[in-house]
Amino acid sequence: MLSLGKKPTASRAIGLITDFGLADPYVGQVKAVLSRLAPGCPVVDICHGVQPFNILQGSFFLAASAPHFSRDAVLLSVVDPGVGSDRRIVVLRRDEQYFVAPDNGLLGLLLDEGGDLAAHDLSSAEEAVSKVSNTFHGRDVFAPITAWLASGGRPENLGPEIPVDSLVRLAGSRPEMHTGRARAHVLHVDHFGNCVLNLRAGCLGPLSGLTIRTPLGRELQAVDTYSDLPEGTPGLLEGSQGFMEIAVNRGSAARDFGLAIGDSVQLEWEA
CATH class of the missing domain: 3.40.50.10790 (S-adenosyl-l-methionine hydroxide adenosyltransferase, N-terminal)
Known part of the structure; x- marks a missing residue:
């Protein structure tokens, strides 16, 4: 033995x-x-x-x-x-x-x-x-x-x-990617209320000038850092953990959008 x-x-x-x-x-x-x-x-x-x-x-x-x-x-x-x-x-x-x-x-x-x-x-x-x-x-x-x-x-x-x-895979681990749209899931909500998505950094290509439409009632401006957003404004950015995040500058995206871990989010943009 x-x-x-x-x-x-x-x-x-x-x-x-x-x-x-x-x-x-x-x-x-x-x-x-x-x-x-x-x-x-x-x-x-x-x-x-x-x-x-x-x-x-x-x-x-x-x-x-x-x-x-x-x-x-x-x-x-x-x-x-x-x-x-x-x-x-x-x-x-x-x-x-x-x-x-x-x-x-x-x-x-x-x-x-x-x-x-x-x-x-x-x-x-x-x-x-x-x-x-x-x-x-x-x-x-x-x-x-x-x-x-x-x-x-x-x-x-x-x-x-x-x-x-x-090996077992969870349904929420892979996003559904299509031309001009993606269906993602929330992997994590951090201490600041940022919602980490199962979208790898770089998967959307250049973010400059990109605006994301969501069924959550607000558009997301794609930015490089939180401070690029006016205070209280939501946006989409490549976070420090290697995944895309929905964030609100000096606010909570999870609270504003009612998101929790496992929730799905449909994103759309001009391809």
Whole structure:
């Protein structure tokens, strides 16, 4: 039986995304396992404030954060409403980075970014862990797998390779693009009320002079930065996270347009 607690041979950085919040001991317990099994690997808390069970938002946090890590980092994402069910435990390799997650759509946005991709089903790795709670795989299964990979382990030693296109995709992860129009979904509403869409930066081409019509009752001027908009005016811009945003200068687009994560938005412009 494979031991996931073997002596580390590498020290890859670990990134951590969960919907656990900070009011309970769950995050601390996951990090305790990581520090015990991979003591030389730095752990970066990306976010533990994913809305409970909100896989789409967790997918966005993962895709937006991965480029800022070292090329060989291991990112663990645990937004797992199906914990204990027959959903797969998978690792996606993109180039030299590893992404450990339940196969429920969390990896969907990463799949659109290209690169050298390979996926493995690590569900059987649960058998290599001595004690597993039916309701806390993040601590008892995902964390040991992540520590093992960060310490130099290889996913092919834990489970079979599976087709990348067999990984679960969420309906809201891909926009519908047509000439002069797009149907997008809100991936995230940030602290300022900016609504991040599942439209990659650059997908609309040059933004100069572009005006976007919406069924939300107002037009959006495409701009480069928030300050290009008069105060209280809505606009569309390429945000810092690599995706397009609907924003209101010194206001809240989510409040003004009544938008929430998962909502769809139809955009139209002169092609």
